[in-house]
Amino acid sequence: MNFEAVIGLEVHVQLKTRSKLFCGCSAEFGAAPNTRVCPVCLGYPGVMPVLNEEAVCLTVLTGLMVGARIGETSRFDRKSYFYPDMPKNYQISQYDQPLCVGGSVEIEVGGRPKAIGLTRIHLEEDVGKNMHFHDSSGVDFNRAGVPLMEIVTQPDLASPEEALAFLLTLRQMVRYVGASECNLEQGNLRCDVNVSARPAGRAALGTKIEIKNINTFKGVVNALKHEIARQEEALLAGGVIAQETRRWDPDAGVTAGMRGKEDAHDYRYFPEPDLMPVALSRKRIEALRARLPELPRARRARLSKEYGLPDYDSGVLAADKAVADFFEAAARLSPNPKAVSNWMMTDMLRRLSKQEMDIAAAAITPRALADLIAMVDAGVVNMPTAKEIFGVLFENGGDPNTLTRERGLTQV
Ligand code: ADP
Ligand code: MG
Ligand code: ZN
Numbered sequence: 001m002n003f004e005a006v007i008g009l010e011v012h013v014q015l016k017t018r019s020k021l022f023c024g025c026s027a028e029f030g031a032a033p034n035t036r037v038c039p040v041c042l043g044y045p046g047v048m049p050v051l052n053e054e055a056v057c058l059t060v061l062t063g064l065m066v067g068a069r070i071g072e073t074s075r076f077d078r079k080s081y082f083y084p085d086m087p088k089n090y091q092i093s094q095y096d097q098p099l100c101v102g103g104s105v106e107i108e109v110g111g112r113p114k115a116i117g118l119t120r121i122h123l124e125e126d127v128g129k130n131m132h133f134h135d136s137s138g139v140d141f142n143r144a145g146v147p148l149m150e151i152v153t154q155p156d157l158a159s160p161e162e163a164l165a166f167l168l169t170l171r172q173m174v175r176y177v178g179a180s181e182c183n184l185e186q187g188n189l190r191c192d193v194n195v196s197a198r199p200a201g202r203a204a205l206g207t208k209i210e211i212k213n214i215n216t217f218k219g220v221v222n223a224l225k226h227e228i229a230r231q232e233e234a235l236l237a238g239g240v241i242a243q244e245t246r247r248w249d250p251d252a253g254v255t256a257g258m259r260g261k262e263d264a265h266d267y268r269y270f271p272e273p274d275l276m277p278v279a280l281s282r283k284r285i286e287a288l289r290a291r292l293p294e295l296p297r298a299r300r301a302r303l304s305k306e307y308g309l310p311d312y313d314s315g316v317l318a319a320d321k322a323v324a325d326f327f328e329a330a331a332r333l334s335p336n337p338k339a340v341s342n343w344m345m346t347d348m349l350r351r352l353s354k355q356e357m358d359i360a361a362a363a364i365t366p367r368a369l370a371d372l373i374a375m376v377d378a379g380v381v382n383m384p385t386a387k388e389i390f391g392v393l394f395e396n397g398g399d400p401n402t403l404t405r406e407r408g409l410t411q412v
Pocket of ligand 3: 020023024025036037038039040041042145
């Protein structure tokens with residue numbers, strides 16, 4: 001018997017705000033434990049949360065980007081559970097009135113486009129971090145109260161490859177819109193993976209297993225591969241899959257049972273009494289829509305058309321908004337956009353990735369790159385010299401004409 005996999009993702013993205021979701025504490029990563037805390041995010045009795053407006057804006061922007069419906073009234077709820085990293089014993093989340101409903105993300109696997117439906121996007125607070133030492137444990141609450149946007153997909157993904165393509169596309173879009181850095185090492189993007197297997201062609205869904213909190217793309221792919229194989233094997237042997245929550249162990253390469261799955265009623269959701277509903281006027285939503293940037297797919301097509309680039313070049317350049325911005329700024333100053341693209345795709349991106357830095361941190365300006373290309377095209381410098389000058393511009397900035405003269409590098 002052949003089986004097919006059905007996958008749905010719940011992606012948690014840490015929003016790029018300066019402060020936490022309900023208090024003024026810094027949301028910055030990497031501070032000494034328990035130095036970014038206050039009575040609100042430590043859950044002291046009697047404190048009052050105040051909603052971070054920017055977190056709402058970034059979530060709505062993301063929703064608009066994926067074509068979601070933005071609820072004019074949205075509400076926060078308490079999700080109750082006990083765990084040591086959760087100071088209040090409830091998490092402020094959104095239950096039945098999330099900020100965004102519906103929408104979709106288009107992915108491409110094996111050259112074929114496919115739309116992955118979204119159920120919802122809501123806003124919630126992160127929890128603290130348990131730390132285990134030699135003979136004791138501690139909790140760092142710096143992360144407690146940091147804003148998370150949870151993006152829930154429909155069970156539309158059919159393979160680990162599609163799940164990976166979805167995450168990569170989503171990350172690119174979220175970065176474009178400026179909602180998050182999606183920095184995996186800092187835990188900015190974490191994912192709960194839901195997966196079931198069913199006999200190929202059958203309409204009814206199988207029982208799903210949820211694997212919690214995977215924070216690498218490789219982890220998502222490997223956990224899915226392992227879990228799909230495990231379920232198929234069990235079904236082939238005539239067994240049944242019991243609904244449960246499992247944990248991915250990257251070292252052992254297996255998923256292991258954690259607990260039986262809880263239902264919504266186990267969480268005793270009820271409206272958060274200390275926060276007003278969020279009312280977004282049409283005018284406000286349209287003002288946010290006006291902030292939306294051109295998305296990667298559209299930009300790729302435009303780069304090809306406007307600058308006559310091969311599709312491959314456009315795809316590489318459009319993958320990162322800041323890189324595409326730099327390219328366009330230089331290409332507008334140069335009669336030779338293809339040369340700009342060549343420099344960007346080779347020397348620029350190689351240096352950036354080698355030094356693990358963003359293009360914003362490079363000292364070279366679009367003007368300097370355009371001038372350098374003009375000098376090569378005019379035969380003032382040869383290619384090896386131009387490469388050398390590029391290196392200086394990249395590290396220290398400056399102007400290629402002056403540099404060439406100062407160093408006596410002009411071609412005779
Ligand atoms: P729960 O209430 O258990 O969290 P939801 O219906 O909210 O379940 O779905 C959570 C996630 O699981 C969604 O991403 C959804 O697409 C996915 N999902 C739901 N049913 C299945 C299934 N049978 N197989 C795989 N994924 C599923
Ligand atoms: Mg769930
Ligand atoms: Zn605080």
